[in-house]
Amino acid sequence: MKTKILMGLLAVAIAGLIAVPWIASYFYIFILTEILILGLFAASFNLIFGYTGMLSFGHAAFFGIGSYATALVLIHLEWPFLACLLVSMGASALLALVIGFLSVRLNEVYFAMLTLAFGMMVFAIAYQWRSVTNGSDGLAGFTLGSFGLGVDLILGNPAVYYHVVLVIVAIAAVVLYLICRSSFGMILKAIRQNPERVSFAGLNVRTYRLVAFVIAGSFAGLAGGLMAPFLRVASPELLHWSMSAEPVLMAILGGTGYFLGPFVGSAVFVLLETWITSFTESWMLVLGIILAMMVIFFRKGLLGTALDWWLEVKK
Amino acid sequence: MSGIGAALLNSLDIGLLLFIIAVGLNIVFGVLNIINFAHGALYMLGAYLAFTLINLVGMPFWAALLLAPIGVAILAVIIDRLLLRFIYSRDVADSLLLTFAILLIINESVRVIWGSGIHVVQPPQLLSGSMELLGSSVSTYSLFVIVVGLLLLAGLWYLFNRTRVGRIMRAAALDRDMAEALCINTRMVVTGVFAFGAWLAAVGGVVAAPMRALDPGMGDKIIIESFIVVVIGGLGSFPGALLGAIVLGLIHGFGGRYLPEVNLLLPFLGMALVLLFKPNGIMGKGATA
Amino acid sequence: MSKPILTIDNLTKRFGGVTAVNGINLEVMPKETIAIIGPNGAGKTTFYNMVSGRMLPTEGKITLDGQDITGLPPHKISRLGVSRSFQINNIFPEMTVQENVEVVLSAYHGHSRKLFNIASRNTGIQQEAVEYLKRLGIDGLRDQRAEVISYGDKRLLEIAMVLATQPKLVLLDEPTAGMTPDETRRTTKLVKSLADSGDYTFLITEHDMDVVFNLADRILVMHRGEKLFAGTPEEVKNHPEVRVAYLGEEEEDAVEEANP
Helix, strand or coil, X not given: CHHHHHHHHHHHHHHHHHHHHHHCCHHHXXXXXXXXXXXXXXXXXXXXXXXXXCCCCCCHHHHHHHHHHHHHHHHHCCCCHHHHHHHHHHHHHHHHHHHHHHHCCECHHHHHXXXXXXXXXXXXXXXXXXXXXXXXXXXXXXXXXXXXXXXXXXXXXXXXXXXXXXXXHHHHHHHHHHHHHCXXXXXXXXXXXXXXXXXXXXXXXXXXXXXXXXXXXHHHHHHHHHHHHHHCEECHHHHCHHHHHHHHHHHHHHCCCCCCHHHHHHHHHHHHHHHHCCCCCCHHHHHHHHHHHHHHHCCCHHHHHHHHHHHHHCC | CHHHHHHHHHHHHHHHHHHHHHHHHHHHHHHHCCCCCCHHHHHHHHHHHHHHHHHHCCCCHHHHHHHXXXXXXXXXXXXXXXXXXXXXXXXXXHHHHHHHHHHHHHHHHHHHHHCCCCECCCCCHHHCCEEEECCEEEEHHHHHHHHHHHHHHHHHHHHHHHCHHHHHHHHHHHCHHHHHHCCCCHHHHHHHHHHHHHHHHHHHHHHHCCCCCECCCHHHHHHHHHHHHHHHHCCCCHHHHXXXXXXXXXXXXXXXXXXXXXXXXXXXXXXXXXXXXXXXXCCCCCCEC | CCCCCEEEEEEEEEECCEEEEEEEEEEEXXXXXXXXXXCXXXXXXXXXXXXXXXXXXCEEEEEECCEECCXXXXXXXXXXXXXXXXXXXXXXXXXXXHHHHHHHHHHHCCHHHCCCXXXXXXXXXXXXXXXXXXXXXXXXXXXXXXXXXXXXXXXXXXXXXXXXXXXXXXXXXXXXXXXXXXXXXXXXXXXHHHHHCCCCEEEEECCCHHHHHHHCCEEEEXXXXXXXXXXXXXXXXXXXXXXXXXXXXXXXXXXXXCCC
């Protein structure tokens, strides 16, 4: 019964999201586009954190690479948008394979340090490699051409772009969800709770962690690829550890225990950020305080706490 | 000859400074099993506090060297009692998350209090200028850094191997439950160790202040360097921290001189190489999952 | 004359200056039940850790069914047919009892590689999981979260998970530790029926001598990392050194260093 109510709510939410360009102003279209993209970014992070139990502080490396890849392909090759996104996913998957290979062998403390360090290494490369990335100025001046697959869309129109993002994020979310619900996903959850027992059941835990890491990286790259045309620039900030902190906070805000938690977290995060940056520049300070409070008092997150309570209490 | 000599001295200078900072990180990890992500921010606070004491209050450098780290240590005690104590009994991930949050808070607070601009701390009269050594002229202050580094190295070695406090810390690092059973007040040890780590970071900050311009990004740079040091040397190993720091110092000293284009990347490459062949670090153990 | 299923050759483990296990030699025949006894600190768990791949031996060789498994990682040894339980419960606390077994079955049957099936619709695995739970007598708890069930039931769940990989060789590490007398009786009966079925070879470490004499075909007595004696229960009962070492040692339990 309760699952039906939740499904109903979800359907209403999706219908609402589709209808937004006809019922709300451009402001909301922009905000929601950002929420969706960052939500995907956070959901990809949650695959490795909430499900597999690996805390990475360098997830922005894959997001940023995705942005740069799309920007570079648009600038130099002018391929259709879908092709750019595929390149973004491929590039970030490859980077995740390299970084993951070096990092998943080690325990969680090392893993956290390493992902932070490698993330900053990618940042340093993007910052320095002026000839390719245009350094601290970032890449700009790319425009979206065609969408691909013969579908004719005016991607420059924010409402159109919003719907494109909505569809792509929805599909990506469904794919991620299926992965989480599969036997593979069940093993990931088991790895978070007791990696030793999983290895004694005959599985090479490192391999599973690496695969999860690569999948997460590629979806982060997809999100990054969606972000570049939205921001109209691909800059090193997207690779900095402060960007890596965002999916962490979103996942914790929304709740790492439920698939939609990161999306809820993204919405709350973006709305909070928009509101707070309107009267202060110290958004990072507020972010830090919120993260601290959430970790200490509301570890399950907003959606997590709410759903846990509702599902347990009203049995 | 003079080129190599200068590079060597530079390496030693950078290396020992890194050691001072990384060893605090290492000690906190050894006893508390957490990486304090805010460690670099505490280093930065030490530098900025020294700046305030020297430039705004008018104290001599030596007074700042004494007082600023104590101030940061007190702050660390507050952080521990107010925030970290909720987390110690939980998953390691929660500690990492919380110290990361503290990093964000301190970083931004520094920006708010002191501004985003660059500040400069002058070295004290006694230590400014340069001397002739190994065929090249070397800043006196660099030599001072080396001396301080060596003194701290000796002091820490003595602390861990010859004193009761050191033995308690080592015991607590090896087995928390056993240490508690033997009536060592681990609550106090935990707070004390955390404060001590912060003190060391701040000393590093004060010592580094006259050498570098102060900006709100200095904490970030140093924490990455510290991570590289402990990964190369091995987490939880005191000699490892020294080895890692010297290696990184050499990379900076020689890389900066002879390979300036890729200088930024060399430390990461060094770290990646160590990880490929010795994931525990050169002297560490128990890092693998 | 059948070949031994497990051959331990001069197995030794040193940690720095401490020798936890010193030159153990043992041959285990298929379908046997061997109990390993000895005071705390005798090296039993370290011995298990080496056989199951959790620790690297310093010296010595372990052969399973003719194959050298010395130094192999735990997941490979598990695939070759060795399964172990742990002294401290090693289950998946946030999953239901049934899901705990499903995870192991999924791993064993190779389903874990499937990225796009729906795990909760995998009726084959679910039915098999329930079978294992029934065998251990805990299928009534199948939908409970594993962390809330009783300690004794957790140990039974652990055994179910151990059996789910259809091992040839089962290592039980103090299976009745912390159980009530009732639970101990139940578990002993269960292990006896499993051992009698002839499907498994058991190695069991135990402190409860009643359980040991009830289950064991042979007993290996360990003392300070070394093999003191190995023989049938009768031989062990009457062996003078065993009586002194083991029964005398029991008073010194608390001072003996814990197994790493």
